[in-house]
Every structure is written in structure tokens, then in C-alpha cells.
Amino acid sequence: MMASRRQEVLTAALDLLEEVGIDDLTVRRLAQRLGVQPGALYRHYPSKRALLDAMVGHIVAGAPAPAVPAGDWAGHLRAMAASGREGMLAHRDGARLLATFYDPGPDAVASFMRIVEVLRAAGAAERAAVVATDTVLAYVNGFTMEEQARRAATPRPERDRDFQAGLDLIIAGIGATLPPAP
Amino acid sequence: MMASRRQEVLTAALDLLEEVGIDDLTVRRLAQRLGVQPGALYRHYPSKRALLDAMVGHIVAGAPAPAVPAGDWAGHLRAMAASGREGMLAHRDGARLLATFYDPGPDAVASFMRIVEVLRAAGAAERAAVVATDTVLAYVNGFTMEEQARRAATPRPERDRDFQAGLDLIIAGIGATLPPAP
């Protein structure tokens, strides 16, 4: 209720993405689904690009970071990794969409810096903390991109296991540079 | 000399990619550059997709793996990582092109398995070796994708340093699971 027309257009676009994939996500098709002429959409979004940006914003906002004990840097890293991957897998072509149109907003930057702070609190130098966070992010994006691009459907539990195994490798590497926990 | 017409079309497409980027790489623009009608290109490639696949094939073939001492598993990993990144950075939108159209051929599979063998020889179990190789690949693709997408141009030496630092983290994690060298 009280959904603005702009919101309805966004919702319809997300539904259409699920149905036809990003390559066939077309302004004209979207207009048809809304029962409207193509040009009418430009009253709500100034360009297709702006609409795709809004879709990406909706996708990243929909992946909430779960609560993690304050001192648990590895847990924070794992939570960030899992929620990033989950957000992409939740939508058809999610990884490609993010990779092409993601422009990190203020809250993405904030969540990045929160991880860096957690690592700093665990004893990492500033640059080491940034490198570690960037590395996990690159891994998540690279892994999920390939995972979603692959047509041959490896069973989900197996993919989860492989994702976790690679992440553990990186976390072990980070842990080796940190002072031992008390 | 003795370049087939097919080859000339491919070369022109690679040049055009450099000039206009993948979003404006158009069959019609390519035809214009070759002084020919758009439909004529379909005598040489059955579809735009097939042409893009050929471009990707040319890009990955042009990144030769340098020779590395047989026992140096970390060196092998580093060489694979560097040549993968280099191949993508060598072309405008290279990472996006690879991510969207790369279908690993037999020699890509062979080079993957060579790394796995090197890790096995260093004492890794089969699955651990596969996970390690996959993890490095995911990192390389994720890092380079973001690196090339970023409009704000961080200086190249700095990007190299960051790439290396993240890779070292992963390699440290892998090393921790391996038996100590003699």
C-alpha cells in the first residue's frame, strides 16, 4: 500500500529480471508488462541505466549483515562474504548486474570500514586491514560471478562447501599476520 | 601476410574494442570500419556472440605462462595470477569481456590441471589443490574486474602492490595447509 508509481516500476523490473534475465530486460518489455507506452517510463527514471542502478540498490539493501560478536574478526569476514554472495545468488544474473552497475554508496563504504575497524581491533595495521577486506571482497565477487555464469548446475551444498573452503584459506592467511588472541 | 578475411575481421574487432569499448562495439560499426555492409560479416562469423568468443580466445591465448622452477608451487600460482590479470588489463573492458564470454577451452583446463599437479606434488590432497587453484582464480577475476571498472585511476604501481598483497595472503593460507618443504 501507498507504493509510489516509481516503486511499482522498480518492482516490475525486478520481476522481469527474474523472468527473462538481464540480456532481455528491455525498456519496451517492461513498459508492456506495466501496460504502458515505452516513453512513459522516462517520467519515473531518467534512463535505463538509472533504473538498473535502482535495482542494484534494492538488491544490496536486501542483504542484511547478521549480528556477530564484536571481537570475532573471522566471523565478521564470513558474514560479509556470505551476505554478499547470498544477495547476488538471490536474483537471476545478480552477479553480472552487480559487477556492471554497482557504484558503492555511503552505507556500502560504511560496512567496508566497519570490517576494517574490526581487523584493526584484532591487531592489524591499517593497510593490512584494508588489503584483507579487499581480498575477501574480490574473492566473493569472483567466485559468485563464475558460480552464476556456469550453466552446468553443481548442487548447491557442494558450491557452498567450495566457497567456504576458499574463504577459509584466505582467513587462515589473514590470521597468520595477526597477533595471537589472548 | 596470408591473413584470411576472417582474421582481418577479428583484428578489426579488437582494434574497435580499444577505440570505443565493449558497449559500443557494434556489428554495424565494425562493418563500417571494414568498408562493408553489416550483413557481410555473417559470412565470417555466424553471430556477434561467435565473434566475441573469438576475441576472448585471442586475448587468453596472448597471455603466455612464463617458465617457473618445477617445485615452486607459489611461483606457479603467482605466474598464473599475473598472466591472467595482465591479459585482461591489456584490453579495454578486458575483464568484463572475459567474465561474460569466457568458456574455458581445453588448454585453459590443461593449465588449470597443471597448477593442481604442482600443488599435489607439494603435498596437497586433490581437493585441497583444486580449492586452492579455484580460490586464486576467483581472486584474480574479482580483483581485476573491480580494478578495471573503477573510473578513478589509482596509479598502476599502487594497484600492482595491492594485487600482490592480497595474493600473498591467499598463498600464505595455502602454505599453512601444506607439509613443510625439505
Place this chain on the structure above:
DNA sequence: ACCTGAACACCGTTCAAGT
């Protein structure tokens, strides 16, 4: 505020016909 109608400058692709 929202949409229509109609256009503009493009796309990828097919195919008979020419040389």
C-alpha cells in the same frame, strides 16, 4: 501527475542477388 502518439537514430540478423 501520468500517459499517448509518433518519431529519431540506432541495433543484430537474414537472404536473394550480384561479381
Place this chain on the structure above:
DNA sequence: ACCTGAACACCGTTCAAGT
């Protein structure tokens, strides 16, 4: 073997005009 000419079914975007 390679290309032309011409079409087909599409694109994203703009904009006066309608309600």
C-alpha cells in the same frame, strides 16, 4: 569467395500533446 541491397523485428530516448 565475398559482398550488396533491402528488408525484418527489434532497441533506448525525446517530446509535444492529451487527461
